[in-house]
Amino acid sequence: MGRAVPTEVEDLDATWFTDVLRAHVPDVDVVAAHVVDAHSGTTGRVKVRLEYAGPRDDLPDTVFCKIAPFEPRQRE
Numbered sequence: 001m002g003r004a005v006p007t008e009v010e011d012l013d014a015t016w017f018t019d020v021l022r023a024h025v026p027d028v029d030v031v032a033a034h035v036v037d038a039h040s041g042t043t044g045r046v047k048v049r050l051e052y053a054g055p056r057d058d059l060p061d062t063v064f065c066k067i068a069p070f071e072p073r074q075r076e
Helices: 014-022
Strands: 030-040 044-052 062-067
Touching: 014 030, 014 044
Parallel strands: none
Antiparallel strands: 030 044, 044 062
């Protein structure tokens, strides 16, 4: 995996998910990543719906990601 761990919601894009998932499923191609829900507390929590290049019964339609808190004050 050549990309850094995301710290912003916008970093959770199709390219990042493709890179991460290919470590386990070499032929996967994520073509879109849609944020379904996002909220922040001690961490940022983001639910993302993934679209693949073709049918993928072996992979989830949605994933849950924890990232840095959204508020700069909480990041400190």
